[in-house]
Amino acid sequence: MVEYPAQLVATTVLTVVHILCLLVLPFHPLPMSVAIAVTYVGCAFLPDMSGASLFYGMWVALAAVGRYGRSRWWWLMPPVIAAVRWMVAARAGVPFGDYVILLMSFFVVYAFGRAMSWRAVAVQAEQDRLRYERERDRAEAMRRDARAASRIHDAVTNNLTYMAMRLDYERSHSGNEEQHAALFDDLYSRTIDTLGEVRTVINMLDGNDGNAEAGSSTATFSSCASFPEYARDVLDHGDRYLSQFGFVGDSTLIDNLPTDRSTDADDVTRERESAVIDLLRELYTNIAAHGAPSGEYRVVVRRNHDVLSIDQVNDIAEHSLLPDKPHSGKGLSLHCTRFAALGGSVSTSAEDGTWILHATLPYIPSPE
Numbered sequence: 001m002v003e004y005p006a007q008l009v010a011t012t013v014l015t016v017v018h019i020l021c022l023l024v025l026p027f028h029p030l031p032m033s034v035a036i037a038v039t040y041v042g043c044a045f046l047p048d049m050s051g052a053s054l055f056y057g058m059w060v061a062l063a064a065v066g067r068y069g070r071s072r073w074w075w076l077m078p079p080v081i082a083a084v085r086w087m088v089a090a091r092a093g094v095p096f097g098d099y100v101i102l103l104m105s106f107f108v109v110y111a112f113g114r115a116m117s118w119r120a121v122a123v124q125a126e127q128d129r130l131r132y133e134r135e136r137d138r139a140e141a142m143r144r145d146a147r148a149a150s151r152i153h154d155a156v157t158n159n160l161t162y163m164a165m166r167l168d169y170e171r172s173h174s175g176n177e178e179q180h181a182a183l184f185d186d187l188y189s190r191t192i193d194t195l196g197e198v199r200t201v202i203n204m205l206d207g208n209d210g211n212a213e214a215g216s217s218t219a220t221f222s223s224c225a226s227f228p229e230y231a232r233d234v235l236d237h238g239d240r241y242l243s244q245f246g247f248v249g250d251s252t253l254i255d256n257l258p259t260d261r262s263t264d265a266d267d268v269t270r271e272r273e274s275a276v277i278d279l280l281r282e283l284y285t286n287i288a289a290h291g292a293p294s295g296e297y298r299v300v301v302r303r304n305h306d307v308l309s310i311d312q313v314n315d316i317a318e319h320s321l322l323p324d325k326p327h328s329g330k331g332l333s334l335h336c337t338r339f340a341a342l343g344g345s346v347s348t349s350a351e352d353g354t355w356i357l358h359a360t361l362p363y364i365p366s367p368e
Contacts, residue, residue, distance in 0.1 A: 006051030014039045015052050022057045029068045033061035037077060044088045055102075059109045066113020067120075078110040143341065150278065150334040161285050162241065227273045228255050231301055234277055238284035238299065245288055249297035249314070256304045272342050272361045276301065276308050279335045279346075279359060283312050286332065290355070292317040303363065308344075312357040316350060335359075 006012045018039040025032040040058050043051065058081060065074050082103045089099045235251035242249065280301070287297050295315025302309045336346040344361035 001052045004050050004052070006048055008046055008048045011043055011046050011048045011051045014043050014046075015054065018043075018054055018057050022060060025060065025064060029064040033064045036061040037081060040081065041084050044084045049092060059105065062106055062110045063113040063116075066110040067116045068113075069117075075110075078106045082106045146334070146337060146341070150338055161289055227277075227303065228253060230277060231280070231303075234280050235299065235301065238280065241284055242288060242297065246293040247287065247291065247297060248293075248295075249299070251299040252301070254300065254302045256302070268342075269364060272308060272344070272363060275335070275338050275342055275344075275361065276310060276359075279310060279339070282331050282335055283310070283357065287312075287314050290317060291315060306363060308361045308363045310357070310359040312355070314355050316353050316355050 001012070001015060006015065018036055021032045021035040021039065025036070036057050040054050040061075043054060062078055062081065065077055085106070086096070086099065086103060090096075231253050235253060239249070239251050280299070283299060291297055292315040297314035298312070300311045302311075332346070332348070339346050339359060339361060342361055344359065346357065346359040348355070348357045350356070
């Protein structure tokens with residue numbers, strides 16, 4: 001502007017505006033790029049061949065448009081600016097061959113801006129992927145911890161409750177040496193199972209789920225039997241468990257899926273089936289601790305094409321068989337949280353001295 005001063009005041013004003021827009025461009029790239037282009041075109045249409053060239057500002061503006069412009073219409077700016085600049089050169093009598101490199105520079109800086117944009121998108125995608133993996137690992141760790149908390153509660157609390165109740169029950173009833181030997185064998189087996197479950201939970205918390213399942217004496221059914229087989233085993237075991245304390249009732253599995261259906265299942269299906277099995281174990285302990293042996297109980301497990309469900313009904317005891325048992329309130333609550341995380345629900349109610357529980361999980365059977 002000092003070495004080649006403009007002849008017209010309008011050219012000077014547009015040049016000053018052009019420079020001011022260039023200074024503000026880092027804060028508002030697209031609006032200021034448009035303003036720079038307008039001032040550049042405005043100066044080109046004025047009958048004034050003197051003044052600043054404004055090349056630098058136009059290059060920066062085109063690079064900014066390539067970097068931040070998302071609409072496909074932004075690509076029209078480089079040819080428009082090149083056409084305007086060629087019009088100025090033609091008016092001054094400059095041959096096209098002498099100006100072609102300068103005209104190509106407008107397309108080059110725009111392409112450089114587009115390359116920066118693609119690079120930024122790739123970097124953002126990588127950051128999003130890493131953030132997703134961190135959140136996924138965090139969610140998996142929380143899920144593993146929740147499963148571990150529920151499992152250690154089921155294993156330790158339920159088995160210790162059973163052992164305490166058996167000891168109290170046998171203490172109050174006379175028995176022979178054979179019955180005492182059977183009692184000690186039963187309690188020994190329960191103790192070994194409890195120790196195995198504690199080791200399993202420790203492995204789970206250590207992030208070694210595979211060895212956890214293999215090392216447990218009560219490994220999940222997916223490694224040894226189908227869901228119906230394992231569910232029936234748990235139901236039969238629960239009935240025998242309650243009968244030892246004088247409870248009367250029955251447990252039933254209603255399986256509405258074809259018997260020839262494959263037992264293979266994905267991880268989500270196995271997790272839901274495992275959640276049902278674990279809840280059943282908790283229910284039998286709750287019946288023993290809070291139910292009335294003089295009444296009856298019913299446990300029904302249903303497996304349909306789209307849902308797994310458990311229904312439990314039992315009379316509530318006025319006096320618990322194990323009044324000294326500490327009450328944590330965490331057992332059933334942990335299972336409710338697990339069911340909710342898997343898309344299911346657990347509802348309970350107490351009406352006229354009767355405890356009612358209904359639990360459901362969405363279920364997608366294995367393919368034929």
